Amino acid sequence: MEYAVEMRHIRKQFRTVVANDDVSLAVRPGTVHAVIGENGAGKTTLMNILYGLYLPDAGQILIDGKERHLRSATDAISCGIGMVHQHFMLIPRLSVADNVVLGSEPKKGLRYDRQAAAEAVARVCREYGLSIDPKRPVREISLGMQQRVEIVKMLYRGANIIILDEPTAVLTPQEIDELGRTLSQLKKRGKTILIITHKLEEVMDFSDDITVLRNGRHVVTVPKAETDIPSLTAYMVGRDIHLGGQKQETHFQGSVLEMQNVSYRRDGREVLKDISLTVRKGEILGIAGIDGSGQTELTELIAGVLPCDRGSVLYQGEDVTRRSIAQRKATGIAFIPQDRHKHGLILDFSVEENLLLGMQRKSQFIRRRFLQDRKAIHQMAENSIQDFDIRPADSANKASALSGGNQQKVIVAREVGNQPTLIVADQPTRGVDIGAIESIHDILVRHRNVGGAVVLASLELDEVMMLSDRIAVMYDGRIVGILSAAEATREKIGLMMVGRVSETEVPQ
Amino acid sequence: MKNRTKSPASGRTVTRQQVVNLIVPFLLIFLSFLLSSVWIVMMGKNPVEAFAVLFKGAFGSSANLVGTIKKSVPIAFCTFAIIVSMKGNAFNIGAEGQFAFGAIGATLAGNLIQGLPSPLCIALCMLAGALFGMLFGLFPTIMHRSHGVDLLVIFLLMNNVAEYFLQYFVLDLFKSENALVPSSRPIQPAAELPYLLGPPYRMTIAILFVLVCAVVLSWFFNKTVAGYEMRAVGQNRDAAFYAGIPTGRYTSMALLISCALAGIGGSLEVLGNYHCLYTEISPGFGYDGIPIALLCDANPLLAVIGSISFGALRNGSLSLQAKMGLSSEIVSVIQGSLILVIASNYFIRYLLNRRKRG
Numbered sequence: 001m002e003y004a005v006e007m008r009h010i011r012k013q014f015r016t017v018v019a020n021d022d023v024s025l026a027v028r029p030g031t032v033h034a035v036i037g038e039n040g041a042g043k044t045t046l047m048n049i050l051y052g053l054y055l056p057d058a059g060q061i062l063i064d065g066k067e068r069h070l071r072s073a074t075d076a077i078s079c080g081i082g083m084v085h086q087h088f089m090l091i092p093r094l095s096v097a098d099n100v101v102l103g104s105e106p107k108k109g110l111r112y113d114r115q116a117a118a119e120a121v122a123r124v125c126r127e128y129g130l131s132i133d134p135k136r137p138v139r140e141i142s143l144g145m146q147q148r149v150e151i152v153k154m155l156y157r158g159a160n161i162i163i164l165d166e167p168t169a170v171l172t173p174q175e176i177d178e179l180g181r182t183l184s185q186l187k188k189r190g191k192t193i194l195i196i197t198h199k200l201e202e203v204m205d206f207s208d209d210i211t212v213l214r215n216g217r218h219v220v221t222v223p224k225a226e227t228d229i230p231s232l233t234a235y236m237v238g239r240d241i242h243l244g245g246q247k248q249e250t251h252f253q254g255s256v257l258e259m260q261n262v263s264y265r266r267d268g269r270e271v272l273k274d275i276s277l278t279v280r281k282g283e284i285l286g287i288a289g290i291d292g293s294g295q296t297e298l299t300e301l302i303a304g305v306l307p308c309d310r311g312s313v314l315y316q317g318e319d320v321t322r323r324s325i326a327q328r329k330a331t332g333i334a335f336i337p338q339d340r341h342k343h344g345l346i347l348d349f350s351v352e353e354n355l356l357l358g359m360q361r362k363s364q365f366i367r368r369r370f371l372q373d374r375k376a377i378h379q380m381a382e383n384s385i386q387d388f389d390i391r392p393a394d395s396a397n398k399a400s401a402l403s404g405g406n407q408q409k410v411i412v413a414r415e416v417g418n419q420p421t422l423i424v425a426d427q428p429t430r431g432v433d434i435g436a437i438e439s440i441h442d443i444l445v446r447h448r449n450v451g452g453a454v455v456l457a458s459l460e461l462d463e464v465m466m467l468s469d470r471i472a473v474m475y476d477g478r479i480v481g482i483l484s485a486a487e488a489t490r491e492k493i494g495l496m497m498v499g500r501v502s503e504t505e506v507p508q
Numbered sequence: 509m510k511n512r513t514k515s516p517a518s519g520r521t522v523t524r525q526q527v528v529n530l531i532v533p534f535l536l537i538f539l540s541f542l543l544s545s546v547w548i549v550m551m552g553k554n555p556v557e558a559f560a561v562l563f564k565g566a567f568g569s570s571a572n573l574v575g576t577i578k579k580s581v582p583i584a585f586c587t588f589a590i591i592v593s594m595k596g597n598a599f600n601i602g603a604e605g606q607f608a609f610g611a612i613g614a615t616l617a618g619n620l621i622q623g624l625p626s627p628l629c630i631a632l633c634m635l636a637g638a639l640f641g642m643l644f645g646l647f648p649t650i651m652h653r654s655h656g657v658d659l660l661v662i663f664l665l666m667n668n669v670a671e672y673f674l675q676y677f678v679l680d681l682f683k684s685e686n687a688l689v690p691s692s693r694p695i696q697p698a699a700e701l702p703y704l705l706g707p708p709y710r711m712t713i714a715i716l717f718v719l720v721c722a723v724v725l726s727w728f729f730n731k732t733v734a735g736y737e738m739r740a741v742g743q744n745r746d747a748a749f750y751a752g753i754p755t756g757r758y759t760s761m762a763l764l765i766s767c768a769l770a771g772i773g774g775s776l777e778v779l780g781n782y783h784c785l786y787t788e789i790s791p792g793f794g795y796d797g798i799p800i801a802l803l804c805d806a807n808p809l810l811a812v813i814g815s816i817s818f819g820a821l822r823n824g825s826l827s828l829q830a831k832m833g834l835s836s837e838i839v840s841v842i843q844g845s846l847i848l849v850i851a852s853n854y855f856i857r858y859l860l861n862r863r864k865r866g
Contacts, residue, residue: 304752305749305750324752325749326752326753327752342746342747343746343747344747345744345747346740346743346744347744348743348744349740349743353736353740356736357740357748357751358750358751358752358753360737366733370732370734371732371733372732
């Protein structure tokens with residue numbers, strides 16, 4: 001059989017980094033083929049090679065059975081390949097039709113024939129059953145529709161092979177369903193589609209065949225029907241993945257943190273309203289809620305980043321309401337902030353310097369009262385890199401050169417390495433790959449098992465329910481109720497998240 | 509950049525980024541020369557010849573070399589001032605004013621302190637220069653810290669205050685009654701810096717202070733805990749704050765040290781070169797420090813090289829005027845174009861980095 005796309009033994013090296021090593025890929029015509037892998041597995045590089053953005057160091061590319069040398073995106077387009085990037089490349093002020101034809105406009109004499117453009121675009125949309133109004137300016141349409149505009153752009157240029165890079169990253173659940181329908185329409189018309197993603201649910205929904213890459217190498221290509229999510233995960237990571245850590249029965253007495261009637265105002269508005277809660281030894285207290293319900297402020301207030309306007313915070317029986325960030329850190333409160341680039345790391349600093357951040361005044365890192373003990377710091381960094389499997393294992397590397405998961409590991413290593421009593425984590429697994437999620441879950445649960453306390457705020461309900469011993473649900477700056485893990489259900493939490501408490505009868 | 513993160517192995521080889529970082533400053537300087545050539549051609553002169561004369565005037569003879577080094581001393585201290593402020597997440601554009609006040613302080617101390625051994629006297633005069641510079645920067649620093657007043661605006665305004673106060677000081681308050689050129693009263697001989705090279709060169713030990721200062725600053729930033737914390741504040745104020753570092757205190761501290769360094773620069777001009785104060789004590793040294801600090805990426809050791817280059821420009825421009833009849837202001841044009849190309853730095857880096865896409 002002739003393949004629509006065949007890539008043979010592709011190799012691509014960036015300096016010392018081999019992004020693709022002997023990768024082969026064969027895509028049957030008229031199918032949806034997913035290319036999956038963790039961050040940094042080499043999938044985007046492979047697709048950029050197919051789209052002519054990178055030249056491979058070795059290997060062949062065959063399009064419809066003929067060997068092609070793709071030296072630029074223009075070459076790729078002339079071979080019928082189109083790519084929709086993760087970040088759309090549309091001009092907001094121009095209409096949909098103008099955006100679609102941009103670069104190959106229909107002309108009437110020397111003038112741009114706007115009418116013909118609108119008709120041509122409408123024709124393409126009708127043919128593929130895509131609902132777009134060609135005359136609307138792009139700035140007025142939703143992200144899901146913008147994505148369809150990008151697809152139409154490719155179809156208008158005669159693309160038979162369409163590459164979608166992380167197509168669902170910016171879409172709502174409804175828009176993702178719509179994308180699924182679009183893809184099956186395209187398939188019916190004989191188009192071949194390549195999707196790059198790391199979301200396995202979508203892979204199972206959309207695709208016919210699946211290729212898994214790991215560390216720049218081809219692992220396996222399987223038809224969807226012959227596989228499932230757990231085995232795909234195992235292919236991606238190279239081993240079995242177990243999220244949620246290993247919770248053990250704990251019997252610790254007493255509380256670590258008590259908040260009493262705490263309020264916080266910002267710009268005259270109460271962002272935290274009358275918060276009272278207790279975190280016990282040996283438990284993970286989950287904080288659930290829709291985005292912006294005050295979870296971030298709550299964690300920042302516990303860490304001392306935000307001041308307390310009213311009420312008090314007791315930590316291990318002591319009033320710490322007025323204590324500084326540094327004082328709280330020194331007494332064992334660790335904080336993993338939500339925005340790791342802005343608040344957690346100094347991207348221009350090395351991994352070593354980042355691992356030291358906030359710990360630089362600890363006695364073991366200081367010589368003669370004001371000098372840094374380089375040796376001790378370097379030793380600590382090497383240990384952390386090893387213990388937390390930070391890659392690449394180079395303490396002199398800049399933090400900006402690390403993948404999201406590894407950057408997060410640097411923060412976690414730093415905070416947990418300080419032997420804290422209480423870990424406050426705000427969305428610690430957001431945007432990191434599954435291997436890193438597993439190890440972060442593991443670390444939090446282990447901390448709990450030995451009698452430490454954890455406050456975990458997360459927008460992922462599954463994560464909160466999997467890890468927490470108790471779940472506090474926030475709505476509009478308030479804690480509307482605290483559920484034990486046993487009584488918590490998705491439905492109950494879901495209702496509380498939108499402020500409907502009376503229907504759930506929550507005990508405090 | 510993204511692709512660089514893709515494999516677990518990364519050697520300690522020289523990265524392309526490091527090479528780019530090294531090439532860019534020279535490329536920028538070359539571009540600014542190219543730009544200035546356009547002006548020289550428009551004035552009807554041969555730019556290649558002009559630059560040759562400029563170079564000879566700066567380094568051509570031992571006397572010229574000494575002149576260049578002399579000029580680089582005040583520039584270096586102003587550059588240090590800018591660098592320290594940058595490390596503390598602020599920008600001291602008021603070095604010109606603090607430089608003038610440092611000179612005033614040194615003149616006062618040098619004139620009034622009597623009967624002390626020379627080294628002690630010099631030390632006190634430099635201390636006075638540092639203090640005057642710092643005090644002059646105190647008001648803007650406080651206003652910035654407590655009221656969030658924009659540093660750029662207030663420092664620029666303060667530069668005017670310094671300029672006019674300097675005139676008042678030299679022409680009236682502390683004027684010399686029997687000098688041919690309007691100047692302040694002279695300092696005591698004990699306050700004059702000793703020569704490293706005697707007449708006819710008259711090179712004082714001031715350049716040694718530059719070297720010591722560069723080493724001390726470099727040591728402070730790289731080896732001390734406070735230096736680490738200050739750099740953290742400079743690189744990412746928010747992350748430093750979240751890590752429990754008192755960011756406001758560090759910014760204020762950096763600014764005050766910065767002002768003191770500019771003040772020391774002013775004091776060395778008085779103690780080393782003029783032995784009294786003129787209204788034209790600074791032809792804009794405080795502003796020279798800005799492009800140098802940016803070019804050398806706030807590295808104090810590289811700043812010494814940068815300052816000597818700028819000193820060379822200033823010194824060489826004198827022979828440009830004498831030998832080619834070109835206005836010495838052409839050096840301002842070179843510096844101006846340098847600032848222009850620094851502003852386009854990011855564009856140049858983009859072009860250099862783009863080529864890595866095989």
